[in-house]
Amino acid sequence: MSRVRCLVFNAALGALDYRVPEGMDAPAGSVVVLPLGPRQILGVVWDDGELPGDDYPAHKLRAVLEVLPVPPLPAPLRRLISWCADYYLAPLSAVARMTLSSSAALKGGGTVTEYRLTGVEPARMTPQRLQALDLLQGEQATMRELAEIAGVSEAVLRGMLGQGLLEAVLVDSDRPYPEPDPRFAQPALEGEQAAAAAEMVAAVSAHAFQPFLLDGVTGSGKTETYFEAVAAALEAGRQVLVLLPEIALTAAFLGRFEARFGVAPVTWHSSLKASERRRAWRQVAFGGAKVVVGARSALFLPFADLGLVVVDEAHEVAFKQDDGVRYNARDVAVMRGHFEQVPVVLASATPALESLQMAEAGRYRRLVLPSRFGGATLPKIEIVNLTEMQPPRGRWLAPPLVEALADRLAKGEQSLLFLNRRGYAPLTLCRHCGFRFKCPNCSAWLVEHRLSQRLACHHCGHEVPPPPVCPECGEPDCLVACGPGVERIADEVGELLPGARVAVVTSDTLASPAAAAEFVAQAEAKAIDVIVGTQLVTKGFHFPELTLVGVVDADMGLDGGDLRAAERTYQQIAQVAGRAGRGAKAGAVLIQTRHPKAAVIAALASGERDAFYAAETEARREAGAPPFGRWAAIIVSSEDEAEAREAARAIGGTRPDEPGVLILGPAPAPLSLLRGRHRYRLLIAARRSAEVQKLIRTWLAPLRMPPGVRVAVDIDPYSFV
Known part of the structure; x- marks a missing residue:
């Protein structure tokens, strides 16, 4: 009789032992159907001795019912799942479930x-x-x-x-995908590109783990450069994973990939149909999907023979998942490369400070592309001081920016206006009684979306149509929109430049890859004069006729006291500025601000990126903040406010007293009500050498919470709301 320890998809149970009937083969990694009481559940055969179990008598073990017709999860992927669960303090079954993300694919072909x-x-x-x-x-x-x-x-x-x-x-359902041709349209790389590509190609050929930070200015040809590493992996018959932070970026990327390799890559994201998802998963597992381009969830696909991992726009906050398993796909991608023994490329024009520090320490190999491809020049950046050049009352675009927009329109060139705020206005109130429209489920205002005629919460999705009268005082025609969103800016452009063709680009308007592809086609065909968009337009798009970028409110991201506020603001504005002048025509960037002397604004204006990063690095070092210290958050929530408060106090009251570890809180979260749950937070700030995960496990394990209370742990938090 063969005894196996299985990871079952029930977080409360952990691992269980079963016997393998005679004639059945169930090696480690096999996906199996198991009996549990009167039910049948899914499980994975795990490595012997890796999961804790008990000494249940062998003759009483129940038998594995079925081994599903998919390849066993490879050992490097099982090691990644274990590492992820351990590092992010998540149930092992929750991490493993992300790997088996298409239940239909497990049932075999057909x-x-x-x-x-x-x-x-x-x-x-x-x-x-x-x-x-x-x-x-x-x-x-x-x-x-x-x-x-x-x-x-x-x-x-x-x-x-x-x-x-x-x-x-x-x-x-198992029909093969056409294979990319690594020699289809080989580009002529320039000197710095060729040197960087040669290093990555050598690492792919060596079949060894090597993290690269591909640090190139916007328009320097980072994509074409790492495509050479992709080609090397294809030549060797191996698979490639490319992670993108946004589904909307997929359309532009697919076009560039197809132009280079002759066919489109396999895509993986939440908008796939069930049949597409099933086909992609099985082809990845059996080795038929050679290049997969996807969102962060693609990181856990069971590749048969992975040869290269690329994380494009690696600085993006979208790679951090803030619910369920709270992992950072950028960091997990590096660990997957380590376990698979393959190179990992982190590509960005504005790398995360953590990535730069890893390069400084020699952990990552930094490859620099300091100039734009093909002789294109970086755009000229000007600061528009809103304290001196104010827009007219009720307007949001200052005269210099309006003049620049009119000039580009007259020349037949394209412009882009950036404001990281969806909708028409962030707040709607009654001018008669002052009533403000608030979400019933969250401590947040409802955002007016005039294009779709709704008031919406951007946290929980609650929506209501704008009422004809004030719900508080009953006064008709009294609702006032306060502040600008991208829709309001688009309206202003339409009024100032009546002939301009304006496109609003947000996650609302580019909700699918098809919508994104249509936008790209219109912009490339010059059917759009002015693009007004959120952070969705700050990266990945390449429009040669776009010569002007206007940042409507550069100060907005600096509010809120976030540790990374200055870094994020710098990254967003530098990225959106990089959309200008990517072709033969020179570009210009106008940044509207009320704080022109703020360090981040001054760095953008002077182009002193390295000086800005050096100052940020020193500030973090002095504060003992990441990457020089360790941070973790504990979030306590309940539908009952008193219950959440008492549970948070109970956790805070048993806090460990460890040298080099500071525990702050509990305190109400800035977003104290989210999706109907009241929330409290604790923050752990520790030295880099502290064993934060061990401390939290030991601290929380003995505590027993009421059934309505949830306690979530966020290691290396990015969101502090």
Whole structure:
């Protein structure tokens, strides 16, 4: 009899022992179906001795029911799962579940029935059928997915199937992807690019772990440079993972990848249809997906033969997950490279201070691209002092920026205005009684979205239509929008430049890769004159005719007392400034600010990036803050405010007294009510050498909380709300 220890997908149970029936092969990493009481659950056979278990009598063990027809999770991936659970203090099963992220893929190959329009003209039309015919052009998916795309019921689509308007198509769920050709369109790299590419190619060929920080100014050709490392991995027959911080960036990246390698890569993100997700997962596991481009969740895919990991825009906060398993994909990517023994490339024009410090310490190999590709020059940056050159009352764009916009429009060139605030206005109030619209589930104001006619909470998703009268005093036509969002700036541009074609670019308007692709196509075709966008437009896009960038409010990100506020502000503005002048025409950047002498604004104006980073580094060193110290947060929440407060006090009251460890709090979180739960926070600040995870485990393990209380731990926090 063979005995195996299995990780079961139940955080309360941990590991359980089972026996493997005679004739069944279940090596470590096998995905199995297991009996648990009267139920059947999913599990993974883990390495012997790695998971704690008990000495339950062998003859009483229940038998593994089935080994699912997928390759066992490779040993390096199992080590990564264990490391992640240990470092981020997350249940091992929760981390492993991210690897088995397509339940349909575990059931083996086969065929899937999908449906598509036939092009037949219907004899009888209803409004719902008309809507479906319009929205389903070019789509092929399951009946449920088509119903979601079209916004109609499945019954409507089944009626269309009966009328011959839809047809069934049998699709092989394991059909292979076309393979990228590493020699399809080899570029002529310039000197610095070629030298950096040669180092990365050598590391890929050596099949050894080597973290690279590819530090190049915007427009320096970082993507083309690391594409040479991708080509080297493909030449060796190995797989590549490229992580992007935003789904919206995928469309622009796919075009550049296809131009270089002849075919598009395999994509992985939350907008994939179930059938696409199933196919991608299985092809990754069996080695058929050679290059995968995805969001942070792609990091846990079970690659058969990984040869290279790339994290593009590696400084981005979007790589940090703030719920569930609170991991930082940038750091976990480096650890995956370590366990897989492959190179990892962190590419950025504005690297995180932590990454620069790792390069300074010799842990990362820093590759620098100091100039733009093809002779393009960096844009000229000017500061618009809003204390001296104020916009007219009720406006948000100062005269110098308006003049620059009009000048570019007259020349047929494109402009971009950046304001990191979605919607029309961040606050709506009644001018009669002062009532402010607040979210019922969060301690946050509702944001007006005039394009979609709604007041929305950006934290929990709560939405209501703007009422015709004030809910407090009943006064009609009294609601006032306070402050600007991108929609309001777009309206102002439309009023000032009536002939301008304006596009609003946010996560609301580019909610899918298809919408992002349409925006890119319009911008490249010069069908857009002025882009008004949030942080979504600060990176990844390359529009040669875009010659002006205007930063509407450079001071906004400096509020709130965040440790990384200055660094984030610098990164965002430097990245958005880098969209200007990427082609043959020179670019200009106008930064509107009320604090022109602030260190971050002065650094942007002078181009003294290294001096800014040096000052930030010293400030963090003196404060013992990351990367020179360790931080962790404990977040206590409950639907009952008193219960959350008492639980937080109980945790605070048992705090350990350790040398070199400072524990602050508990205190109400800045966002004290979130999604209907009241929240308190504690912050742990420790020396770099402190064993923070061990301290927290020992501290929290004996505590017993009421059923309604949740206690979450955030190692290396990025959000302090």
